[in-house]
Amino acid sequence: MNHFSTLMQLLRDREKFWLDISKEVRLENKIVGLLICNSVFFAIYGAIIGSFNGLLQMFASAVKLPALYLITLIICLPTLYFFDLIYGSNRSFGQYLALLLSSMSIISVMLFCFAPITLFFRLSINDYEFFKLFNVVIFAVTGFIGINFFYRAMLFVNEQDTEKAKYRNSIFKAWLVLYAFVGSQLGWTLRPFFGTLGKEFELFRDIEGNVYVHLFKVVSHVLGFK
Template sequence: MSGDRPSPLVIERILRDRQGIWQQIVAEGDLNALTGRMLASSAVALACYGAVLGAFHSPLMALTSALKLPLLFLVTLAICLPTLYLFNLVFGARLSVRQSLALVMVAITVTSMLAVAFAPISLFFLITAPDYGFFKLLNVAILTLSALVGLRFLTGGMQVLNDHGLLAPATSSAPAQATVPAGAVPATVPAGVVPAAVPAGSTGAAGAVAEPVAVPAGAAAGSTANGAAPDATTAAPAPGQVPAQWNGQPAGASFPPGMMPPGYPAAQRPFGTPPVRRGEPTQRPASMTLLYIWILLFGFVGTQLAWTLRPFFGDPDKDFSLFRSIDGNFYAEILRTIANL
């Protein structure tokens, strides 16, 4: 399925053509329409699942839960999205606000659609085993599982953006190169071969420098036939000439690869950049590390907001109330419910 042909259901396109979704977010192609469809789909799915949660108490509770559950996810997103966006900017990522919003909306859409897919199972246990504690834990487990799958999509999308270089600071694409001075010689020289010096500005017919000249193995390298030191005229070879004797070297010796004889210019590296080492692992950008921190922050904010907006289920032993007093916390209530089973 092509990314240019939208499916009637946005969740179907996300699940079947997720690479097309990531490419559309990378290219920022028609993100407003995509984000709007995901927002509408998530709101409808969460409203349906919220109605199932509130149906345990009364139809009025089902209506209020259908309104509060989409509000829970969207307000949590509004609180946490600026943190994700600014963290990425601080560490050099080049994500826009629309890209960040679309990426997080993919995760929320997957979460909401997976939750509403569990709605028939929740209704089944509501009818056959109407126990308040069990029903509450069952739906908390469903929402937790759905959220984990949605966050899996979020990390996968961020990895694709990282592969496209959107999570790393912009760098120059052209590598810096060091100019080779005129007359410079190759960095490595085989043993027994001396490159002839090339005067500045002189090249061959094809623009190449002079060919290396072989040195006989028996040539004297630093002394004359009678052992006397060479005079000043033979200490340094003239440009373009091969010395018959090299000062300080025994007869028959050859220079190691990369070492130049006296009188020749120092070897220059043809490139200013260090050699590339193959097989090194790619370093994880700071934006990916911050993503996991942001996911924890999103979870804590979401659970605290859910505790503030409760009840969603509605205790059958209590009268209907739109909100309850803020006391305790979400995690203590879950542990208490497990202990009472």
């Protein structure tokens, strides 16, 4: 329960939570608590979207969805930390990690809130392409909100009265774009999350093409252009 109380502190008073991070107040407890909460909520949503193709896919997606967000963090966070360090940041790696985990918590909570709706569509329709596109929209919306949350958190904890802070903000905006691209392509690499209706279970698929071409095909199919 202590781990979930950490999440509730973030949701109820985010500015105090950010201030505690900037002062490194119980930083390790915050990191562990947010990591556990994120993993649980992502796993629940992953299990729902994976249920379209049986139990094996459901369990695989329950593991792969938390892995997607955590691996994206592992890949991208060092870049932000060291570039910020070069331009005069005095924040620790743990502070950056806690801030990014807090933004991931917003995403995981929103996905958890969408879970009943997603489950309803899962049980009430049998259109695989629509279900996939519906979830892509949910991931895009929650991801955008999470990135915006992280941006505001960084502005809150960073010094705003120096020339170096302006350079760091510019670098941070570019990093957010990089983070979005890495997350999207990693999701494509770790597929399938939904499985393919009527086909045997696959843990991973061969790497081919990219996520953007595939999304174009899915949208075309749903709109009846294909």
